[in-house]
Amino acid sequence: MLVNEQLSVGQRIPSEIRLAETLGVSRSSLREALRILDVLGIIEAKTGEGTVIRKADPENLKNLMTLVAVSGGIDTVDLYEARCAIEVQAAMLAALRHSDEDVRAMERALKDMDECRSADASAQSDYLFHRAIVRASQNDVLKMMMSFISDLLDEQIRDTRSRLGLEILDRFQKQHWAIFEGIVSRNPEGAGKAVRDHLTYAQEKMGFLWKRRIGR
Amino acid sequence: MLVNEQLSVGQRIPSEIRLAETLGVSRSSLREALRILDVLGIIEAKTGEGTVIRKADPENLKNLMTLVAVSGGIDTVDLYEARCAIEVQAAMLAALRHSDEDVRAMERALKDMDECRSADASAQSDYLFHRAIVRASQNDVLKMMMSFISDLLDEQIRDTRSRLGLEILDRFQKQHWAIFEGIVSRNPEGAGKAVRDHLTYAQEKMGFLWKRRIGR
DNA sequence: TTTGAGTGATTGTCAGACTATCCGATTAAC
DNA sequence: GTTAATCGGATAGTCTGACAATCACTCAAA
Incomplete structure (x- = not known):
């Protein structure tokens, strides 16, 4: 979705529960994937708020x-x-x-x-x-x-x-x-x-x- | 452990259950971490066998x-x-x-x-x-x-x-x-x-x- | 108008269960 | 004696449900 420009920087992505339902996987499996995007700096997850697309900083x-x-x-x-x-x-x-x-x-x-x-x-x-x-x-x-x-x-x-x-x-x-x-x-x-x-x-x-x- | 050279390439690491116990975290949380090492090519997990340290290939x-x-x-x-x-x-x-x-x-x-x-x-x-x-x-x-x-x-x-x-x-x-x-x-x-x-x-x-x- | 409590949503974490797969040993058949 | 089949244990992969911590928002009271 990011590559196809359906998502852009700053935009909020659906919650883990909804995203897991949409993709047909469990929340655990989804979280493993989101964690990868997280350490790459592509998304940023905040407790209580949600997860947003971030402008990846190579640092x-x-x-x-x-x-x-x-x-x-x-x-x-x-x-x-x-x-x-x-x-x-x-x-x-x-x-x-x-x-x-x-x-x-x-x-x-x-x-x-x-x-x-x-x-x-x-x-x-x-x-x-x-x-x-x-x-x-x-x-x-x-x-x-x-x-x-x-x-x-x-x-x-x-x-x-x-x-x-x-x-x-x-x-x-x-x-x-x-x-x-x-x-x-x-x-x-x-x-x-x-x-x-x-x-x-x-x-x-x-x-x-x-x-x-x-x-x- | 890898950086401190306590682990070397080809060596097998403890199973997820044992590692989770050792580190005092749940298996879910541990897996999120292992997945990151996996996509980085630092470890390789095989179903039924276990997980080994891999020589990371930048490819x-x-x-x-x-x-x-x-x-x-x-x-x-x-x-x-x-x-x-x-x-x-x-x-x-x-x-x-x-x-x-x-x-x-x-x-x-x-x-x-x-x-x-x-x-x-x-x-x-x-x-x-x-x-x-x-x-x-x-x-x-x-x-x-x-x-x-x-x-x-x-x-x-x-x-x-x-x-x-x-x-x-x-x-x-x-x-x-x-x-x-x-x-x-x-x-x-x-x-x-x-x-x-x-x-x-x-x-x-x-x-x-x-x-x-x-x-x- | 401001403050405060309350409420719902969301991420973070945990526990437990089940499946698919692999390895090795044991057993059975030839 | 050799080979094939079978079984059990261990392991990663996945799913479900639950609870805690935090945040944003609403709404009522001061």
């Missing part, structure tokens, strides 16, 4: 994807390469579409990294910078994929990053500014290449420290 | 992702740009890692496209070619993401492709061979650029025909 799927990834034994290197794919494209699009607010967010993150040298705060700013790039791309699919990947990679990256020497972190920062420069000057090829160079370099410096697989 | 998630995408109203252009991200990276990796079997699969798809000119068969070979690239990358995350995207985009691409003139399809085919050349000669930058050129060109020629959003 809600992160936990599920994490479970699947852990169960499937995803390779860390595979994840990192996928991140590279997403972020290069995002930087290219960001160079074309970024807003003033996006630029401010990126600049703030970079200056934070320039100033504070505590490993933890630095890693946090690093994360914010990369996220700002993806947001600036104004592409919801890229944002979704990036949030999946970040969720799985972040812990490991934060861990390995803290073991790197200062000269490597300085080089990281120079590369960050190069990315920023490419995006602000609206140069897609330059921004894309800068991201690829940065992530390739980072993988060289951190990759050997990674666990091969996440979970299992 | 099983395609239907779910389609539902979420429809419910969330994903933009077709966003999807296509994400596809570009994935496939460029995949081609670069394919240039480094492809096997003889991969090359054969790609070559077969291209020759099929050279020969048969029926729109439908041509589109099918096109699909197979692009899929072979991603498979050659030997990256499970890219494969997963590509299968999500393909599932959502294919119908629309197949539709718009059938309306294109012969000279455009010929140009497509030349670009395909350029991609193939880059991969076979183990030239990552060349292969990546060839893919990007191809997909950018295809988007120029087909994009204006697309519906803006999928579903809703």
